[in-house]
Amino acid sequence: MELNEVLLKRRSVRKFTEEPVSEEDVLKLLHAGMSGPSACNKTPWEFFVVTNPEILEKLRKAARFSKITAPLAIVVCGNLSKALPSQLSPFWIQDCSAATENILLRATDLGLGAVWCGVHPMKTAEKNVREALSLPEKLVPLNIIHIGHPSENPEPRDQFSEKKIHFIK
Ligand SMILES: Cc1cc2nc3c(=O)[nH]c(=O)nc-3n(C[C@H](O)[C@H](O)[C@H](O)COP(=O)(O)O)c2cc1C
Numbered sequence: 001m002e003l004n005e006v007l008l009k010r011r012s013v014r015k016f017t018e019e020p021v022s023e024e025d026v027l028k029l030l031h032a033g034m035s036g037p038s039a040c041n042k043t044p045w046e047f048f049v050v051t052n053p054e055i056l057e058k059l060r061k062a063a064r065f066s067k068i069t070a071p072l073a074i075v076v077c078g079n080l081s082k083a084l085p086s087q088l089s090p091f092w093i094q095d096c097s098a099a100t101e102n103i104l105l106r107a108t109d110l111g112l113g114a115v116w117c118g119v120h121p122m123k124t125a126e127k128n129v130r131e132a133l134s135l136p137e138k139l140v141p142l143n144i145i146h147i148g149h150p151s152e153n154p155e156p157r158d159q160f161s162e163k164k165i166h167f168i169k
Pocket residue numbers: 010011012013014063065066115116117118154
């Protein structure tokens with residue numbers, strides 16, 4: 001698919017068939033994620049690929065707006081031990097967000113559906129995900145991306161707005 005088509009076609013998909021996502025596609029998604037930019041190229045990300053039904057159920061319940069049934073979840077975590085020092089450390093959030101968007105776009109490109117469900121900075125959700133995945137202290141879960149073959153197809157949407165543009169000439 002052409003890039004501009006992917007950009008407009010990417011919508012949050014929250015309903016999926018039971019068909020599993022192939023291992024080949026999972027690797028393509030992760031490849032896309034790790035192709036993203038990161039501050040000073042620290043790549044402070046870790047990806048937990050979950051297909052275990054019990055853990056998926058825990059992730060479903062982990063955050064208030066994460067109650068989505070999908071055959072696959074990728075939990076994107078920031079690795080604080082790889083993040084930049086002191087006040088630059090929060091750049092891990094932007095790094096992991098760039099990786100997340102790349103995964104969403106690649107999912108669209110592959111004909112899959114996906115939705116980004118926020119975790120960090122919601123403390124209870126973070127704790128729930130941390131417990132579900134037995135995460136070490138140094139890893140902070142940024143989000144849960146639920147992924148699968150879509151059983152709903154939201155229309156492509158163009159949100160372009162001139163009002164949000166500020167040309168400085
Ligand atoms: C940081 C972030 C957190 C989000 N958290 C959730 C969530 O918890 N549950 C959910 O269903 N969608 C979540 N979304 C998806 C947004 O609701 C969605 O992107 C927005 O409504 C625009 O719709 P679109 O993705 O179809 O363009 C989140 C998106 C972002 C970027």
